[in-house]
Amino acid sequence: MAALIHSDRRTADRRLRQYFSSTRDQWIAVVKAAVAARARCTEDNAKSAPGFHAWDAATARSRQIFRREGWDRGDHNGIEVIVNHELKKMIAVMNTDGGTADPMRSPRNRTHKGSATERVIDLNNQYEMFRSSDVAPLTEAPYSLWYICIFDDGSRVRAELSRPSEYLAGSIVKFSERIFILEEGDWEKVLLEPQGGDDHGGELEINVRRRF
Numbered sequence: 001m002a003a004l005i006h007s008d009r010r011t012a013d014r015r016l017r018q019y020f021s022s023t024r025d026q027w028i029a030v031v032k033a034a035v036a037a038r039a040r041c042t043e044d045n046a047k048s049a050p051g052f053h054a055w056d057a058a059t060a061r062s063r064q065i066f067r068r069e070g071w072d073r074g075d076h077n078g079i080e081v082i083v084n085h086e087l088k089k090m091i092a093v094m095n096t097d098g099g100t101a102d103p104m105r106s107p108r109n110r111t112h113k114g115s116a117t118e119r120v121i122d123l124n125n126q127y128e129m130f131r132s133s134d135v136a137p138l139t140e141a142p143y144s145l146w147y148i149c150i151f152d153d154g155s156r157v158r159a160e161l162s163r164p165s166e167y168l169a170g171s172i173v174k175f176s177e178r179i180f181i182l183e184e185g186d187w188e189k190v191l192l193e194p195q196g197g198d199d200h201g202g203e204l205e206i207n208v209r210r211r212f
Contacts, residue, residue, distance in 0.1 A: 007180045015179050026065050027181045031159045033061035034150050051095050058093040091146045100151035101158035101180045107149045157187035
C-alpha cells in the first residue's frame with residue numbers, strides 16, 4: 001500500500017496538531033539542532049562523528065522542547081525516543097538519505113537498524129491492522145513509533161515526520177504515513193528568517209558548509 005503523504009502545508013500543520021499536539025516550527029528547531037551539530041564537525045573528526053552528533057543533538061533538542069509539552073524521554077528496546085503516554089506515540093530521530101520529503105521516493109536510514117526497530121515496526125503494523133478491522137483491539141494498544149527523518153548533505157536540508165511500516169535487512173524501506181516538514185527549497189527560506197531564539201530555548205548558530 002502506498003504511503004499517505006501530507007505535503008500541503010495546511011494539511012501537514014493540521015496533522016501535526018492532531019497527531020502530536022505539535023507545530024512545524026518545533027520540528028524545524030529540532031532539524032536546526034541536527035544541522036548545527038553536523039556542521040561543527042571537521043575533517044579531523046571520526047568518519048561517523050557528523051551523523052552521530054546530528055542525531056544526538058536532534059534527540060536532545062526534541063526532549064528539551066517536548067518535555068515541556070507533556071512528553072517524556074524514553075528508551076524503547078534501545079531506541080532513544082520521546083514518548084507521549086496519552087497520545088500513545090513515540091518519536092525517534094533518524095538521519096536519512098535524499099528520499100526524504102520527496103513524494104516520488106521514500107527515505108532510507110543512513111545507518112543499519114537492529115532487531116529492536118524491526119519489532120517496533122511490526123507492532124506498528126499490528127496496531128494498524130486492529131484499527132482497520134472489526135476485531136476487538138488489544139487490551140493495551142501498542143505505542144505507534146514515528147521518526148523525524150532529517151536529510152542534510154551540507155547544502156540541502158529536508159525533513160519529514162513519518163511512520164515506518166516495512167523493514168528489510170537493516171533498512172526501513174516503507175512508511176505508511178509521511179508528514180513533510182521541510183521540502184526542497186524550504187531550508188533556504190528558514191536560513192533567511194531572523195535568527196532570534198525560538199520559544200523553546202536559546203539561539204542556534206547554523207553554519208552550513210560542504211562536507212569533507
